[in-house]
Amino acid sequence: MLNWIKVTLILCLFGLLREIRPSEPFVSDFLVEWRNITNEQLQREIYPVGTYSYLAQLVLVFLITDFLRFKPVIILSGLSGITVYCILLWTSSIKWLQASQFFYGMYMATEVAYYTYIYAKVDPKKYPLVTSCTRIASLTGRFLSGVSSQLLIHFKFMDYRELNYITLTAQILATFWALWLPPVKYGIYFHRRISTINIPVDKSSYKNSEKRTFTSNLIEASSLILKHSKAAYSRPKVIAWSALYAVALALFVQAQTYIQILWRYIQKEQSNPVLYNGAAEAATTLLGAGAAYIASYDRQSFSPALSSAIQGIALFLTTYISNVFVSYAGYVVMGVMFHYIITLASAKIASQLIDDSCFGLIFGINTLLGVALQSLLTYILLQNLEFHITTHYYIVSGLFITLATCWLVGWILHIAHNKKQNVNSN
Secondary structure, three states: OOHHHHHHHHHHHHHHHHOOOOOHHHHHHHHHHHHOOOHHHHHHHHHHHHHHHHHHHHHHHHHHOOOOOOHHHHHHHHHHHHHHHHHHHHOOOHHHHHHHHHHHHHHHHOHHHHHHHHHHHOOHHHHHHHHHHHHHHHHHHHHHHHHHHHHHHHOOOOOHHHHHHHHHHHHHHHHHHHOOOOOOOOOOOOOOOOOOOOOOOOHHHHOOHHHOOHHHHHHHHHHHHHHHHHHHHOOHHHHHHHHHHHHHHHHHHHHHHOHHHHHHHHOOOOOOOOOOHHHHHHHHHHHHHHHHHHHOOOOOOOHHHHHHHHHHHHHHHHHHOOOHHHHHHHHHHHHHHHHHHHHHHHHHHHHHOOOHHHHHHHHHHHHHHHHHHHHHHHHHHHHHOOOOHHHHHHHHHHHHHHHHHHHHHHHHHHHHHHHHHHHHHO
């Protein structure tokens, strides 16, 4: 078997196991019922810690992943996942739950190593294929999590707490499997195979990347990162699609993070609430994968405006109509449109990049910007202004409509500019 195929299969199995988290669709119900946490505490004291932790650690992880050559960070991802679910299973205080959110932020931040490891390990010609494989593995894990959690809860084979045991087991297996990943000898920016810039140091340090000093590695990596960033973001199309990527990510994650609290609020007066959280997550993942596939062949620059408008309307109806099934449907629609937009934006950005090696860098920066914006929304809407959960979702739905309007106006101006240039050229 070819080496790149072996590497891809090992990495994909790690991604599959890592995403098997059947406890996540019901985590809010678990915390409220088993840990005596109120919805308000979840909204203002628990979940925001994960958001801020994700942002702070993403900056650090983004910088050290390439320097550590990926594999240690992937293993750290598994270990942080184990820590999260051990805390959830065997502690109960708010302080410990906040600690679990800190490690969950680490868990999410270290995900970048999973998605960028392959770019340092395989030939650039294989990038599109292996990228698809890693994404499919993650989506498969999420789909299996949604289906299994729904079936186990619906037929009462397990309760909310017992679902965490499955999740913990999957994280342990994923961490063990990560140990079998082949080490990365050369990084994308640090420990490069061939030096790309002239640095006034001893020439003997360039015999191979292992013998270079830390200073020379740092100078060369920083220079190359700045070079790639400048080359990418000097293109107007990269800036426009990156802005869309970051804002769409921020709004979706903001809506996704607190959606279980909204579902609980909608059903607060029901003695036997209907819980199809797992089914909603499974449907979102499955249909989202289909939307992502369609987006990979779509070349319409207008469609993000329509998709964002649909997200805004769906989220508004999710909040306005006090019916949990409408809310589930609205969440699925919003998630499907997110997968469509984010894949389309990714394809558009990738088509504008001259150097394939900066692919991971640009998407890492865009993700960082999206998480930063989501953290700002969390601070303003939930911790500063302390809006009610329904008011929070009305505002987020309005922000989706604003995004759609801005993209539509930009698209119209772009078309008008092109027509004017064509007239002048004739």
